[in-house]
Amino acid sequence: MRRFFNTTGPCDEARHYMLPAEARLPDLVPWVERQLYFVLHAARQTGKTTAMRAFAARLRERGDVAVWATLEESQGRTEVSEAEPTWLGALWGAAERSLPPELRPPPRDSVSTEPEGQRLRTYLCAWAARVNRPVVLLLDEADVVSGPALVSLLRQLRAGFMDRGVGKFPVSVGLIGMRDLRDYLTQSKDGSPVNPGSPFNIKAGSLTLRNFSHTDVATLYGQHTADTGQVFTPEAVERAFWWTSGQPFLVNALAASCVDELVTDRSQAITAADIDAAKEALILSRTTHLDALGQRLREPRVARVVQAVLLGDMQVPYDSDDFTYAVDLGLVVHPKSGAQAANPLYREVLARELSYRTQANLAEPWWPWSRPDGTLDVPALVAAFTEWWRQNAAVLEERSQEGYREAVPHLVFMAFLQRVVNGGGRITREYAAGRGALDLLLEYAGEKHVFEIKRIPARHASLQRVRGEGLQQIAGYLDAVGVTEGWLLIFDQRAGMSWEERLTVEDVDVGGKLVRVRGM
Ligand SMILES: Nc1ncnc2c1ncn2[C@@H]1O[C@H](COP(=O)(O)OP(=O)(O)OP(=O)(O)O)[C@@H](O)[C@H]1O
Ligand SMILES: [Mg+2]
Incomplete structure (x- = not known):
C-alpha cells in the first residue's frame, strides 16, 4: 500500500509518512533503568501516542514487559468503583494486543475479592510477580481521570512505587496527557489529603514534545517526493512551516490537502500558493482538530486569555492557572x-x-x-x-x-x-x-x-x-x-x-x- 499523510490518530510507519517517533523524545531507556516514574504532557495531536507506542515497542525488544494503554474509558467516571474496572480492562486489552500469553497479567477476576481502590495495585503486583521481568506502563489519556478516581489512581501507584522492582511492582510508569502533573495535583486536591506527587519526580520527570522544525517538515514532505516523485518547492515547505510553526497535525493536514485534493497530478510541484489554498480549505472544512479548538474558546478561562491576546491592550493573566491551561491546550505560546x-493558522482560526x-x-x-x-x-x-x-x-x-x-x-x-x-x-x-x-x-x-x-x-x-x-x-x-x-x-x-x-x-x-x- 502507498504511504500517505496521516491526519487521523497515531502514525504507523508502514502506512504513513512519518518522522522517527522516538527521536522526538529524550532517550527514556535510562529512566526505565533507574526505575523512574514520569509525565509526558503536550498539546492535542502533537504525536504523544505515536511516540509512546514506539517507545513501548522498543522496550519490548529489549525484553521488558512494556505496554502502552489508554485510560480514555475512565472519562466521566469519577467514582473509584466505576473507574477502576476500566483501568484493569485497559491493561488487559493492551497486554493482549502486544504481549505473548505468558507475559500478560493474571485474569482480571483474580482481584475481584480485593477491596475497591486496591485492585489496581494488587493486580500490578501479581503481574510483576508472574512475569519476573521489568514491567513498564505507559498510561495515555491519563488526564481524563478525575475526582476520587484520580486520587485513587495516584495513591495506588504511589503505594506500589515504594516497593517497585522486578517481581514486585512496575519499575517505571509514564502518565501521558495534555496537562502537566502539577495540574493533576490541583485537580485531585478535592478534600482528600493526598501526596500523590512523590513518585512522579516533578523536576526530572516532566517531559514535553516540541513541534517539528523547518528541517523536520522538509524531511517529512521529502518522503512523499521519494515515494511519488511529486515535489514540494522550498517556498511551499517554508510556507507550511510558517502557517503551522511545525504543529505536527497541521503540517500533515496541509500536505494531505495538497496532494490528495488540490494537486493530484504527481508531475506538478506543490507551491506556496497551494499551501495557502490548503490552509483556507482546512479552515473552511472545520476539521475536528480546529473545531475542537473552536469549542475551547467558549470556556470562560480560555476566553480570559484569548480576549486579552486579541485586544493586545489588556493585562494577560500570566500567573494564573487559566494561562497555563491555554498554553497546555496548545492554543497560545x-x-x-x-x-x-x-501559530499563524490558529491566529486566523481564533479570530x-x-x-x-x-x-x-x-x-x-x-x-x-x-x-x-x-x-x-x-x-x-x-x-x-x-x-x-x-x-x-x-x-x-x-x-x-x-x-x-x-x-x-x-x-x-x-x-x-x-x-x-x-x-x-x-x-x-x-x-x-x-x-x-x-x-x-x-x-x-x-x-x-x-x-x-x-x-x-x-x-x-x-x-x-x-x-x-x-x-x-x-x-x-x-x-x-x-x-x-x-x-x-x-x-x-x-x-x-x-x-x-x-x-x-x-x-x-x-x-x-x-x-x-x-x-x-
Ligand atoms: N512521528 C510523526 N511523524 C509525522 N507526523 C506525526 C508524528 N507523530 C504524530 N504526527 C502527526 O500528529 C497526529 C497526531 O498523532 P498522535 O495521535 O500520536 O498525537 P497525540 O498527541 O497522541 O494526539 P491526541 O492529543 O489526539 O491524543 C498524527 O495524525 C500525525 O498527523
Ligand atoms: Mg494520543
Missing part, C-alpha cells in the same frame, strides 16, 4: 514579546471563529463597497460600517459571548471585512498581547488596505492618548506593508458617551502618510 496565538459567532445572528446588511472597476470604495465601506455599528452596537454587545464583550467591535469589524473578502480577497490579521492594537491588511482587486483597530477602554484612558499611540503604531504598520494611507478606527467604550461625542472624523498627516482617524 508565550515568547518574550508577550502571549500570542500558537475568524469568534467573529463568525458574533455576526451569526444578525440580518445580512447591505454594503455599498464596489466600484465599477471592481476595486473597493473603502471610504464608503467605512461610512456604511460606522452607520451600521451605531445602530447595532448595543444589541451586539448585549448578545456577546461570555468573556468577549470588550472585543465585540474588533470581532464585528473583522466579520464585516470577512464578508467583503468572501467575494474574493484576503485578510491578514496581526494581534498579540502587548501590541496595543489589532492590525488588519485587506488585499482586494490588487490593492492593499490597512486598518488599525484600537479602543478606549471603559477606564483609565483618554481619546488623546489612544489616538496618539494609534497614530504612531499605524505609521509603523504602513511602513511594514509598504503603503502610504490607512485607517485608524477607535472604538469608544467609556460609559455615558453619546454618539455625537463618539463619532469623530479626522484625516492626519503622519510623516507624509495619510491616516484617516475615525472614532465610533
Whole structure:
C-alpha cells in the first residue's frame, strides 16, 4: 500500500509518512533503568501516542514487559468503583494486543475479592510477580481521570512505587496527557489529603514534545517526493512551516490537502500558493482538530486569555492557572514579546471563529463597497460600517459571548471585512498581547488596505492618548506593508458617551502618510 499523510490518530510507519517517533523524545531507556516514574504532557495531536507506542515497542525488544494503554474509558467516571474496572480492562486489552500469553497479567477476576481502590495495585503486583521481568506502563489519556478516581489512581501507584522492582511492582510508569502533573495535583486536591506527587519526580520527570522544525517538515514532505516523485518547492515547505510553526497535525493536514485534493497530478510541484489554498480549505472544512479548538474558546478561562491576546491592550493573566491551561491546550505560546496565538493558522482560526459567532445572528446588511472597476470604495465601506455599528452596537454587545464583550467591535469589524473578502480577497490579521492594537491588511482587486483597530477602554484612558499611540503604531504598520494611507478606527467604550461625542472624523498627516482617524 502507498504511504500517505496521516491526519487521523497515531502514525504507523508502514502506512504513513512519518518522522522517527522516538527521536522526538529524550532517550527514556535510562529512566526505565533507574526505575523512574514520569509525565509526558503536550498539546492535542502533537504525536504523544505515536511516540509512546514506539517507545513501548522498543522496550519490548529489549525484553521488558512494556505496554502502552489508554485510560480514555475512565472519562466521566469519577467514582473509584466505576473507574477502576476500566483501568484493569485497559491493561488487559493492551497486554493482549502486544504481549505473548505468558507475559500478560493474571485474569482480571483474580482481584475481584480485593477491596475497591486496591485492585489496581494488587493486580500490578501479581503481574510483576508472574512475569519476573521489568514491567513498564505507559498510561495515555491519563488526564481524563478525575475526582476520587484520580486520587485513587495516584495513591495506588504511589503505594506500589515504594516497593517497585522486578517481581514486585512496575519499575517505571509514564502518565501521558495534555496537562502537566502539577495540574493533576490541583485537580485531585478535592478534600482528600493526598501526596500523590512523590513518585512522579516533578523536576526530572516532566517531559514535553516540541513541534517539528523547518528541517523536520522538509524531511517529512521529502518522503512523499521519494515515494511519488511529486515535489514540494522550498517556498511551499517554508510556507507550511510558517502557517503551522511545525504543529505536527497541521503540517500533515496541509500536505494531505495538497496532494490528495488540490494537486493530484504527481508531475506538478506543490507551491506556496497551494499551501495557502490548503490552509483556507482546512479552515473552511472545520476539521475536528480546529473545531475542537473552536469549542475551547467558549470556556470562560480560555476566553480570559484569548480576549486579552486579541485586544493586545489588556493585562494577560500570566500567573494564573487559566494561562497555563491555554498554553497546555496548545492554543497560545508565550515568547518574550508577550502571549500570542500558537501559530499563524490558529491566529486566523481564533479570530475568524469568534467573529463568525458574533455576526451569526444578525440580518445580512447591505454594503455599498464596489466600484465599477471592481476595486473597493473603502471610504464608503467605512461610512456604511460606522452607520451600521451605531445602530447595532448595543444589541451586539448585549448578545456577546461570555468573556468577549470588550472585543465585540474588533470581532464585528473583522466579520464585516470577512464578508467583503468572501467575494474574493484576503485578510491578514496581526494581534498579540502587548501590541496595543489589532492590525488588519485587506488585499482586494490588487490593492492593499490597512486598518488599525484600537479602543478606549471603559477606564483609565483618554481619546488623546489612544489616538496618539494609534497614530504612531499605524505609521509603523504602513511602513511594514509598504503603503502610504490607512485607517485608524477607535472604538469608544467609556460609559455615558453619546454618539455625537463618539463619532469623530479626522484625516492626519503622519510623516507624509495619510491616516484617516475615525472614532465610533
Ligand atoms: N512521528 C510523526 N511523524 C509525522 N507526523 C506525526 C508524528 N507523530 C504524530 N504526527 C502527526 O500528529 C497526529 C497526531 O498523532 P498522535 O495521535 O500520536 O498525537 P497525540 O498527541 O497522541 O494526539 P491526541 O492529543 O489526539 O491524543 C498524527 O495524525 C500525525 O498527523
Ligand atoms: Mg494520543
